[in-house]
Amino acid sequence: MTTTTSPAGAKSNSPIPAPSGRLHRMAAPLAPHATAARVAGGVLTIIGTYLPWATFVLNEGRYPEQATLQFFTVPFGVTGFRLHLLIFGIAAIVLALVRVPGRGRILRGVGWGVVAVSILNGLYITVEGGGLGAITAAGGAVAFGAIVALLGGVLIVLGATAGGIERRPEWRWRLNPWAERGALVVAYLLLLFLVAAVLTAGGTGGAANPYSGAVFLSFLGALGGLLAALSASGLLNWVAALAERHRVFSVVVLLVVALALPLTAAGNEYWMTVAANIGVYAATAIGLNIVVGLAGLLDLGYVAFLGIGAFTAANLSGAAAAKFDVHLPFALVMVISAIVAGLFGAVVGSPTLRVRGDYLAIVTLAFGEIFVRTAQNNIFGLTGGSNAIPGIPQVELFGTRFSDRIVVGGIQLPAGVLYYVLIVLLVALVMLVFSHLKESRLGRAWIAIREDEDAARAMGIRTGPIKIMAFLCGATLAGFAGAFFAHKTGTVSYESFRFLESVTLLAAVILGGMGTVPGAVLGASLLFVLPEKLREFADYRLLLFGLALVFIMRFRPQGLVPDRHRRAELAHDPADEPPPGGTPATRTEVPA
Amino acid sequence: MLSTFLSQIVNGLILGSLIGLIALGYTMVYGIIQLINFAHGEIFMVGAYGGLAMFTYLLPTFVQQQWYLALPLLLIAGAAISTGVAVLMERFAYRPLRGAPRLAPLITALGVSVALQELVRNFYPGATAALPFPKVFVAGTWEIPVPGGTVPLRWTGLLIIVLSLVLAAVLTTFVNNTRMGRAMRAVSQDPDTARLMGVDTDRVIVLTFALGAALAGVGGVMYGTDLGFINIDMGFQNGIFAFTAAVLGGIGNLKGAVVGGIVIGLVKALGGQYLPGGTAYDYVWIFVVLIAVLVFRPQGFFGESERVRA
Numbered sequence: 094m095t096t097t098t099s100p101a102g103a104k105s106n107s108p109i110p111a112p113s114g115r116l117h118r119m120a121a122p123l124a125p126h127a128t129a130a131r132v133a134g135g136v137l138t139i140i141g142t143y144l145p146w147a148t149f150v151l152n153e154g155r156y157p158e159q160a161t162l163q164f165f166t167v168p169f170g171v172t173g174f175r176l177h178l179l180i181f182g183i184a185a186i187v188l189a190l191v192r193v194p195g196r197g198r199i200l201r202g203v204g205w206g207v208v209a210v211s212i213l214n215g216l217y218i219t220v221e222g223g224g225l226g227a228i229t230a231a232g233g234a235v236a237f238g239a240i241v242a243l244l245g246g247v248l249i250v251l252g253a254t255a256g257g258i259e260r261r262p263e264w265r266w267r268l269n270p271w272a273e274r275g276a277l278v279v280a281y282l283l284l285l286f287l288v289a290a291v292l293t294a295g296g297t298g299g300a301a302n303p304y305s306g307a308v309f310l311s312f313l314g315a316l317g318g319l320l321a322a323l324s325a326s327g328l329l330n331w332v333a334a335l336a337e338r339h340r341v342f343s344v345v346v347l348l349v350v351a352l353a354l355p356l357t358a359a360g361n362e363y364w365m366t367v368a369a370n371i372g373v374y375a376a377t378a379i380g381l382n383i384v385v386g387l388a389g390l391l392d393l394g395y396v397a398f399l400g401i402g403a404f405t406a407a408n409l410s411g412a413a414a415a416k417f418d419v420h421l422p423f424a425l426v427m428v429i430s431a432i433v434a435g436l437f438g439a440v441v442g443s444p445t446l447r448v449r450g451d452y453l454a455i456v457t458l459a460f461g462e463i464f465v466r467t468a469q470n471n472i473f474g475l476t477g478g479s480n481a482i483p484g485i486p487q488v489e490l491f492g493t494r495f496s497d498r499i500v501v502g503g504i505q506l507p508a509g510v511l512y513y514v515l516i517v518l519l520v521a522l523v524m525l526v527f528s529h530l531k532e533s534r535l536g537r538a539w540i541a542i543r544e545d546e547d548a549a550r551a552m553g554i555r556t557g558p559i560k561i562m563a564f565l566c567g568a569t570l571a572g573f574a575g576a577f578f579a580h581k582t583g584t585v586s587y588e589s590f591r592f593l594e595s596v597t598l599l600a601a602v603i604l605g606g607m608g609t610v611p612g613a614v615l616g617a618s619l620l621f622v623l624p625e626k627l628r629e630f631a632d633y634r635l636l637l638f639g640l641a642l643v644f645i646m647r648f649r650p651q652g653l654v655p656d657r658h659r660r661a662e663l664a665h666d667p668a669d670e671p672p673p674g675g676t677p678a679t680r681t682e683v684p685a
Numbered sequence: 686m687l688s689t690f691l692s693q694i695v696n697g698l699i700l701g702s703l704i705g706l707i708a709l710g711y712t713m714v715y716g717i718i719q720l721i722n723f724a725h726g727e728i729f730m731v732g733a734y735g736g737l738a739m740f741t742y743l744l745p746t747f748v749q750q751q752w753y754l755a756l757p758l759l760l761i762a763g764a765a766i767s768t769g770v771a772v773l774m775e776r777f778a779y780r781p782l783r784g785a786p787r788l789a790p791l792i793t794a795l796g797v798s799v800a801l802q803e804l805v806r807n808f809y810p811g812a813t814a815a816l817p818f819p820k821v822f823v824a825g826t827w828e829i830p831v832p833g834g835t836v837p838l839r840w841t842g843l844l845i846i847v848l849s850l851v852l853a854a855v856l857t858t859f860v861n862n863t864r865m866g867r868a869m870r871a872v873s874q875d876p877d878t879a880r881l882m883g884v885d886t887d888r889v890i891v892l893t894f895a896l897g898a899a900l901a902g903v904g905g906v907m908y909g910t911d912l913g914f915i916n917i918d919m920g921f922q923n924g925i926f927a928f929t930a931a932v933l934g935g936i937g938n939l940k941g942a943v944v945g946g947i948v949i950g951l952v953k954a955l956g957g958q959y960l961p962g963g964t965a966y967d968y969v970w971i972f973v974v975l976i977a978v979l980v981f982r983p984q985g986f987f988g989e990s991e992r993v994r995a
Contacts, residue, residue, distance in 0.1 A: 647793070
C-alpha cells in the first residue's frame, strides 16, 4: 500500500553529488559530527527559548519592558514565537536521532526557520531598545535568548548540510479514492486555518499594538520554516498529486474553504474589507497575467483598465456626481464595465500590430499616463477630476445591502461578508476563465507568440488579432474587477490608477510567477497583505518594493509558483528542483 | 500675438534642450546594450539633490554668493553623484542580468527607479516635499524686443540651452574621435566581435552609463537652478519625456536625441498654448506624439531603418 521510491536510510542516501556553494564549504568540517551538531542545535534552540525567562523570572527580577515581545508573563506558558522555537528545537532533536526519509533536507528547513525567527525577534528587541538580542543590561541581568537561538539555528542548518542533503523523497501512496478526498479536505482545512492565522498574527497594527509587525514577521519566518520542512518531507508534493487526481473535487473544496474564511478568527469587518481589496487586485492581476504571462506582452499601464471599469460603473450607478442619471442593476453594470474596458483594451492593444518588446511597454505606459491625465482633468465630466465620483451606492440584493452584517442560521457574520463572498466568486470565475483560456487553442497561440513570435507566425498563427485578443481578454477581466471596486469603495478617483499601481500589479504577477493562476493570486495577496500588516514600515514600503523587484529578477525570475512549461527553462539548480510530480519515469533513481 | 508665440518657442527650447541632455543618456545606453534604462530619470533627480546637498552642507557662504564659483561646483557635484549612483546601479542591478530575457532588465530598471526615488524621499532631509533650490546663476531676464512686444528669456534658460548644446557637441566629438568612443561604437554594433578584438566590453558599458549619468546630473542641477525648487517626482516625468525624445530622434543616435528633445519641448510649450485643453493637457500631447512615433516611425528621424528591434 505505501511505497516510496526513495530509499529510506539516510546513510544509504547518497548526497547530491559535488556539493558546492559557501554553505557546503562551511559545513564540511562538521561532517563527522553531523548528528551531534543537529542535536546540539536543537538543544541550543530550546535553551534560547527559555533563557530570558530563566534570567529574569528565576532571579525574581521584574520582567523588562519588552515583555510584550517575550510572552513570559506566565512561567512555562509558551505562545507565539517561543512556541515555534520550542517546536523547532524538539523537532530538530527528534529528527537528528530518528531516521526519516529526506531528513537532512527537512532539518535544513527547520534550521532556517529557527534562524529567521531568532534574527527577527533579536533585531526587534535590539531596535526597540532592549539591547543586543535581549541582552538587557538593566539591573545586571543578561539574557542572550535571541543569540543563543540563532546559534542553535545555524548549527542545525550546518549539521543538516554536513550530514548530506538527500533528494526529496517521493511518496506514491495510493489510498481508497474517498480516503484520498478526505485527506484533501483535511489539507485544505489546515490551509484555511493557516491563512486565518497569517491574517490575524500580531493583530491589527497601529499605535495600540506596536509589536504587531514583529509578531507577524516572526510568524511568517516560522511558517516559512514549516513549509520548507513539509516540502522537504515530500508531503506537499503528495498532496499536490492528490489534488491533481481529484481535480474537480479539490477545486470545489477550495472554493468552499475560501468561502468559510469569515467563520474563522479572521472573520471581522476589517479583514473582510482587506480581503475584498485583495480580491480586486487578484482578479486584475490574473487579467494582466494573460497579457504578460501568457502572451508575453509587457503592459505598464494596465491599471487604467481597472480604472475604466470603475469609472464606467460609477457613472451608471446612480451616484449624484455621475454623468448619467441612471441606476442599473449591479450585474448589468458589471457586464457593461467589462465590455467598455475590453474595448479600450483592444484599442490599447492595437499598436502591438506594429510595435514589439520594450517599445510596446512604453506605448502601454503612455496610454496609462494619458488615462490618468485625462481622468485628472475630468474629461467630458466623466471622472469627477480631483473631486472624484463619491457616493456610489452599495450593491443591494433582495433589499439587503452588501455592507450590512447578516445572520445566517443563527451565526452572526461580520459586516462586508457579502462583498467578500461576491469577490471570492468573482475571482473564482476569473480563475476559471483564465485556466480555460490557457488550455484552449487561443491560449496555446499566446504561449507560442510569447516564446517566439516569428516562429508562431510561420506555424500559421495569425499573430495580430491574437495579440489584440490578449489585451481584450485581460482588460475585460480588469473591467469586471473595476465595477466591483467602484461599488465596494463607494468613491472612484483617478488617484487609484496611477503608474505605481500598474507597477504593483506587474510585480504581483512576476512575484507569484508569470502565467500561473495561483501565482497571480499569491502575488497580489502578498503585495497587499504585507503593507496592511507592516504599518510601521509604511514609509519604506515602496523602497522595499523597488528593491524586491530588483532581487526577484536577480535571484528568482520565475516567481514563487513557476509555470510548469517555464520551470524547465528558468530553474536555477536542476538538482535542487526536480520536475514536479507526475513524471516519475524520467527520474533517475538514486543508487542504494 | 507674435511675442506670445515666440515666448512659447523660447520656453520650448529651454525645456527641450534640457530633455535632450537627459535623452543622450537613454540613447547611449540603449544603443550599447538595448536596455531602456528606466531609472535614468531618477539619475537626473539624484543629480539635482547632489547639487543641493553640496550647496547646503559643503559650500562656505562666500562661495555660495559668487555664481562663477558656486555654479561649477554644483554642476560637478551633481555630475559626480549621478555618475556614482549609475555605476553602482550598473554593477549590482544590470550586469548580473546580461543575457537574461529582455523583460527582466526592464523590470529591474522599474524597481531601481522606484527604489531610488524612495531612497531620496526617505533619507534626504526634507525631501518628502518640494525643496527650494538656490538660484545660483544670474537672476533676471533678457527682454528681447520683437514687433508688438518683447520676448522674455531667463538667463538661466539661456544657460541651459547653451550648456546643453556644448555638452552634446563635446560628447559627439568624444564618441566620434577618441579611442574609447570607437570602442563604444564597436560594442554597440556587435559586443561579441568587439570583445574578440580586445575591447573590454564591461568597461565600455560602465563608461557609457557614467557619461550619460554625468550629463543627467548636470541637467538636474540646471533644472533646479532654473526652477528654484526640486522634488522627487521630477525624474519620472522628465525621464519619460527624454525617452520619448530619444525614440523620436532615432534611438542610438546622439544628434537625434538632442533634436528629439527640442521637438518634445516645443510640442509641450506650443501644445499647452494653442491646442484644446491648454496646459492641463500638454502632457497628454507628448504621450500622443510618443505613441504615434513608436507606431508609425519607430526608427525615429535619424535612425537606421534596417536595424532589427524586437
